[in-house]
Amino acid sequence: MYNSDNLNELNKRLKTWDETATRFRGKAWRPKMMTVSSREINELYTPLDVAQDGNDSQRFWEEIGLPGEFPYTRGIHHTMYRTKPWTIRQFAGMGTPAETNQRFKYILEQGGTGLSTAFDLPTLMGYDSDSPNSLGEVGKCGVAVDTLADMETIFDGIDLAEVSVSMTINSPASMIMAMYLVVAEKKGIPFDKLRGTLQNDILKEYIAQKEYIYPPVPSVRLIIDMIEYCTDHVPQWNTVSVSGYHIREAGSTAAQELAYTLADGFAYIEAAIDRGIDVDQFAPRISFFFNSHSDFFEEIAKFRAARRIFAKRMRDKYGAKNPKSWLLRFHTQTAGCSLTAQQPENNIVRTAIQALAGVLGGTQSLHTNSMDETLALPSEKAALIALRTQQVIMHETGVTNTVDPLGGSYFIEALTNEMEREAEEIFAEIDERGGVIPAIEEGYFQREIARAAYRHQNELESGERIIVGVNDFVIEDEKIEIPVLKIDASTEREQVASLHEIKQRRNAGEVEVMLDKLRQAAATDGNTFAAMVDCARAYCTLQEMCDALRQVWGEWSESPHVMQVS
Amino acid sequence: MTTERKIRVLLAKPGLDGHDRGIKVIAAAFRDAGFEVIYTGLRQTPAMIVDAAIQEDVDAIGVSILSGAHMTLFPAILDELKAKDASDILLFGGGIIPDDDKDELEKRGVARVFTPGAPTEEAIGFLRDAVARKKTDETLM
Numbered sequence: 001m002y003n004s005d006n007l008n009e010l011n012k013r014l015k016t017w018d019e020t021a022t023r024f025r026g027k028a029w030r031p032k033m034m035t036v037s038s039r040e041i042n043e044l045y046t047p048l049d050v051a052q053d054g055n056d057s058q059r060f061w062e063e064i065g066l067p068g069e070f071p072y073t074r075g076i077h078h079t080m081y082r083t084k085p086w087t088i089r090q091f092a093g094m095g096t097p098a099e100t101n102q103r104f105k106y107i108l109e110q111g112g113t114g115l116s117t118a119f120d121l122p123t124l125m126g127y128d129s130d131s132p133n134s135l136g137e138v139g140k141c142g143v144a145v146d147t148l149a150d151m152e153t154i155f156d157g158i159d160l161a162e163v164s165v166s167m168t169i170n171s172p173a174s175m176i177m178a179m180y181l182v183v184a185e186k187k188g189i190p191f192d193k194l195r196g197t198l199q200n201d202i203l204k205e206y207i208a209q210k211e212y213i214y215p216p217v218p219s220v221r222l223i224i225d226m227i228e229y230c231t232d233h234v235p236q237w238n239t240v241s242v243s244g245y246h247i248r249e250a251g252s253t254a255a256q257e258l259a260y261t262l263a264d265g266f267a268y269i270e271a272a273i274d275r276g277i278d279v280d281q282f283a284p285r286i287s288f289f290f291n292s293h294s295d296f297f298e299e300i301a302k303f304r305a306a307r308r309i310f311a312k313r314m315r316d317k318y319g320a321k322n323p324k325s326w327l328l329r330f331h332t333q334t335a336g337c338s339l340t341a342q343q344p345e346n347n348i349v350r351t352a353i354q355a356l357a358g359v360l361g362g363t364q365s366l367h368t369n370s371m372d373e374t375l376a377l378p379s380e381k382a383a384l385i386a387l388r389t390q391q392v393i394m395h396e397t398g399v400t401n402t403v404d405p406l407g408g409s410y411f412i413e414a415l416t417n418e419m420e421r422e423a424e425e426i427f428a429e430i431d432e433r434g435g436v437i438p439a440i441e442e443g444y445f446q447r448e449i450a451r452a453a454y455r456h457q458n459e460l461e462s463g464e465r466i467i468v469g470v471n472d473f474v475i476e477d478e479k480i481e482i483p484v485l486k487i488d489a490s491t492e493r494e495q496v497a498s499l500h501e502i503k504q505r506r507n508a509g510e511v512e513v514m515l516d517k518l519r520q521a522a523a524t525d526g527n528t529f530a531a532m533v534d535c536a537r538a539y540c541t542l543q544e545m546c547d548a549l550r551q552v553w554g555e556w557s558e559s560p561h562v563m564q565v566s
Numbered sequence: 567m568t569t570e571r572k573i574r575v576l577l578a579k580p581g582l583d584g585h586d587r588g589i590k591v592i593a594a595a596f597r598d599a600g601f602e603v604i605y606t607g608l609r610q611t612p613a614m615i616v617d618a619a620i621q622e623d624v625d626a627i628g629v630s631i632l633s634g635a636h637m638t639l640f641p642a643i644l645d646e647l648k649a650k651d652a653s654d655i656l657l658f659g660g661g662i663i664p665d666d667d668k669d670e671l672e673k674r675g676v677a678r679v680f681t682p683g684a685p686t687e688e689a690i691g692f693l694r695d696a697v698a699r700k701k702t703d704e705t706l707m
Contacts, residue, residue, distance in 0.1 A: 121582040121633050136638025137582055210584025210608055251587045337587075341682040374682045376634070376664060453587050454594045461685050470683045484664050558607060 002051045010048055036295040036465075037253035038455065039418075045410035050417070063308065064413065067403045071311040073304050073416065074404040075362040076327045081400035086358075087365035088390045089114040089166060089331065094377050095491045097153035100143040104158060106380075110387060114196075114365060116166040117154070118142030119176070124211045126172045126546030129495040139491035141377070142168075146499045147506075147539045151179040152186070161189045165196035166241075166331070166365075171213040173200035174226050175545045178532035181234065197238035197287060197331070200226065203264040203436055204243050207445040208250035210558065213546060216437045218553040222528060223268060224275050229529040231282050239282070240268055241289045241331065247445075248291035249337045251453020254302045255419055257291060259426035260445055262309055267436040269318055279318050283325035292358040293335040294350060300406060301415035303361025306330070309420055332358035333367040339374050343469035344482055347371035352389045359399055360406055366390055376484045446558070499541070506539040514538045515548045522552040573697050574602045574624040578610040580643065583633035588660060592628065595686035601693070612642040619655050625697045626656035626677070628689075636663050636671065636679075644675050654704075656696055660684065 002010075021043075033041050042049070051059075065071060068078030077084060090112055092103045104115050119142040122134035128146045129138045138144050145151060155165075160183070169176050177198050184194055202219040205212045212219065227239045244261030252260065265286060272282050288306065292299050310328035314320040334354035339347040348371050355368050368386040370378035378386070394400060406412045433439040440446075459465040466472045518531040528549070535545050577593050579586060586608060596603045604622050606615065619627050631639055640659065647653050653675075660680035663671070668679040678692050 121635075125582045127582075133582060136635035137633055140634035205584075210586060249587070250585075251591075374662060376662065450587075450590045450594070454591050457591045457595070457686060461687060467683075471685070480665065486664075557609075 002047045007048060007051060010046060014046065014048070035254070035298045036293055036456075037255065037298060037452075038459070039253070039255070039298065045414050047410060049410055049414035063417070064407065070315070070323070070326060071308040072327060073308045074407045076307065076329060076364075078403075080362065080403040081359075081394075082403070085394055085400060086363050087114045087164065088112055088387065088394075089116045089164075089365045089367055090383065090387055091116040091118050091166075091168065091333070091367050092378075092383070094118070094142060094485075095139040095144075096494055097143055097145070097150040099139075099491075100154050101156050101158075104154070107387070108158070108163065110384065111391070112387065114164045114166060115158070116367065117168060119167075119169050120144045121211075123172065123176075123542060124169055126175075126213050126543055126550075128541050128543040129492065129499055131543060134492075136492075138495050144491075144495045145176065145179070146495070146541050146543075147502050148179045148182055148536050149498070149502050149539065151176070151183050155180075155183055160184050160187060161193040163195075166198075167196070168199045170199055170202050170205050170209075170211055171219065172542055172546055173198050174222055174529050174532050175536070175542050177226065177230075178529065178536040178545075179542075181533055182536045191234045192236065194234055195236045197241050198226075199243060199289070200240045201243045201264060201268075201289075203267060203440070204246055204261070206440040206556075206558070207247055207260060207264075208252075208449060209246040212556050214549060214553045215556045216440060218522075218549075219556075220268070220271050220437075222549075224271050224277075225527045226529045227268075227272050227282050227285075228275065228277060229527060230285070231277060235285075238285050238287045240265075240286050242268065242286065243289040245289050245291045245333055247449065248293065248335065250449045251337075251456060252449045253452050254293065254295070254298050255422040256426065256448060256452065258302050258306055258309075258419060259423040259430075261288065261290070262306065262313075262423065263427060263430050263436050265310070266313065266318075269314075273318065279314075279320045280322040280325050283314060283318075283320055284322065284327070287364075288328055288330040290330055290332055290358075290363075291335050292332045292354040292361070292363075294338050294354060296353060296357050297412060297415060298419075299354070299357040300361045301412055301419050303330070303332075303358070303363065304404075304407075304412070304416045305419035305423065307362070308416070309423055329364045331365045331367070332361070332363040334358070334369045336369055336373055339369060339371070340467060340470050341374040341480070342478060343475060344371045344375065344480065346469055347373070348385055348389065351386065352393070355389055356393055356397075356399065359393055360404075362404060372482055372484060375480065375482070376486065379483050379485045382482070443558075502539055503541075510538045511535075511540050511544070514540055515544055518545060518548045519552055522549050572600060572602045573626070573693060574604070574622065575626045575628055575693065576604045576606060576615070576619045576622055576624040577628045577630075578606045578615045578618070579608045579631075580610050580612060580615060580629055580639045581631060581633055581635045582609060583631060583635070584608055585632045586630070588632070589628075589630040592630070592660070592686060592689060595690060596693075599690045601690075612639065612646045615643060616646040616650055616652060616655075620650060620652050624655060625700070626658060626693060628693075629657070629659040631659060631661040631663070634662070636661060637667055640671050640676050640679075641674060654700070656693075656700065658689075658692070658696075660689070 067075035121137045123145045127133045230239045242265040244257040248257040307328045311326040314326045334351045368389045370382035370386045372382045514535040521528045521531040593605050656677045658678040
């Protein structure tokens with residue numbers, strides 16, 4: 001797009017420009033400016049930063065192109081938000097299934113267009129509410145699910161053919177999905193009408209969030225079993241949402257988030273191809289989930305680079321022929337780790353800016369955090385403001401009027417290229433270690449993330465980096481005056497009581513038979529997911545299903561010595 | 567003159583919560599401050615934590631809880647310390663803990679509860695002072 005004469009001329013003029021600029025570089029001028037991920041940013045970007053080789057026009061088509069066309073740097077749809085605004089998808093779930101059901105209905109009444117379910121820690125770790133491991137945790141970080149009955153309550157009165165439902169769960173994702181399918185079956189909704197997303201991304205659990213049960217190899221098999229089943233029976237369901245969110249929350253840089261997440265995604269794709277599933281059959285149902293942090297432009301560049309890397313690899317490395325397999329669709333959540341307990345109202349502003357970065361990066365759906373998340377689960381008011389933040393961006397700012405408004409910005413394009421380069425370097429490092437699973441086993445990701453987190457903390461404490469209200473602009477003896485939601489102990493009692501009632505009511509013989517079949521499927525190469533759907537129908541508990549697999553596959557634990565930080 | 571023993575601290579994550587960013591940052595900061603740090607990892611029961619603390623002869627136990635289970639887990643560790651006659655080991659911690667709960671826990675015997683945004687230096691300073699105070703108390707006894 002730039003001919004060499006122009007570029008030569010620009011090069012010459014830049015030298016003079018720089019001399020003049022020096023006169024304005026007073027005491028306040030800093031030679032080195034860094035992003036939140038410690039990436040150095042130039043003072044100025046020009047066509048020289050994006051047109052680095054001679055064959056510039058060809059490069060334009062390979063790297064940027066048009067929206068809705070390969071390599072999708074500018075977006076996955078031709079018209080983006082002009083025809084299809086992003087889905088406002090607020091993560092919610094707390095206390096008992098009945099309370100979550102109420103919150104869901106409230107979100108839908110307020111104009112939310114998708115539901116997103118948070119589960120409590122016992123559920124996420126495959127324990128029932130009456131397990132000793134669950135003590136004190138039932139209903140705390142999300143809703144407790146023990147059996148199909150709980151899922152029936154959560155989705156009571158909600159038309160599952162109309163809403164898309166996202167469920168944030170990983171190790172026991174299959175068990176929860178099996179229950180969800182049976183809920184739909186009982187409501188008479190055919191599986192091919194169901195739309196939604198399951199997080200179901202176990203690899204990032206070993207890397208960052210640490211909610212794993214089984215060792216990595218059988219865990220990945222569990223996912224591939226589900227992909228196999230859903231490809232045939234639940235074709236509109238997004239079976240895996242490959243998540244960088246938690247990797248970033250654990251302290252990674254933007255580039256690490258990008259590279260580790262894509263590497264995880266490619267690992268699932270390779271495993272499914274190895275199973276013999278046609279890449280074009282399942283790849284369109286794999287989606288991604290990224291964090292949107294405060295460093296505005298770096299985040300936008302990250303999203304754009306993600307689309308381009310994915311498209312290239314899917315087409316060129318994995319041989320996908322269907323353009324739908326080349327599309328990286330993603331959900332965004334604003335960065336919980338950027339929020340502060342101090343002056344919590346400021347979090348509304350942080351979240352709005354991060355949300356805007358997600359939108360300018362071309363996200364398909366978005367969750368905006370509530371201002372009180374560093375204090376507790378969101379109160380109703382805080383959750384409403386978070387929702388309204390998205391509506392203001394969508395309806396008032398005009399950013400939806402044109403596709404990829406920042407495309408062509410010298411800075412954004414150069415940064416997008418840089419993110420891609422850095423991700424490729426990290427892919428090479430993972431390959432050298434034998435792939436994602438061996439790298440997890442030796443603690444590579446965990447170590448790199450801990451290092452980045454510590455570096456960030458040191459930058460805060462040295463005052464190199466300012467967080468408003470925390471290490472500067474502090475209000476002394478601040479009193480926090482926002483209401484905080486508390487889950488009381490009655491939740492645990494109620495949930496345990498209802499679980500015991502179900503256990504009395506169900507057919508115990510049938511439960512045993514179904515669990516046996518699940519164990520058999522796990523011990524052989526049967527499809528574990530199909531067996532779980534039968535278990536769900538029989539009201540087997542989540543933990544009974546998880547235990548059946550624990551008996552066959554054992555449990556994973558991370559040895560702390562691989563976690564050495566220094 | 568005796569050689570000053572380094573402060574020994576055991577760090578652990580009790581409960582089911584796996585969010586270990588905070589505890590690892592603290593581990594690195596303590597190490598850089600010259601403390602001897604034993605990090606026992608995730609999903610440690612109160613009994614495991616206290617046993618390890620006694621075995622490692624530590625001055626203090628630091629735990630991180632972000633899941634909301636702090637009102638169950640902190641008291642359980644305190645009880646365990648008492649039961650094993652090890653209440654001389656300081657218990658402190660951090661996490662997403664509302665102010666009311668923080669006050670309540672400190673009243674019940676948790677030496678200090680840190681909440682989001684607290685700089686690592688504050689935790690380092692706290693531990694140095696608290697351990698020094700504890701040693702003076704012990705000499706006086």
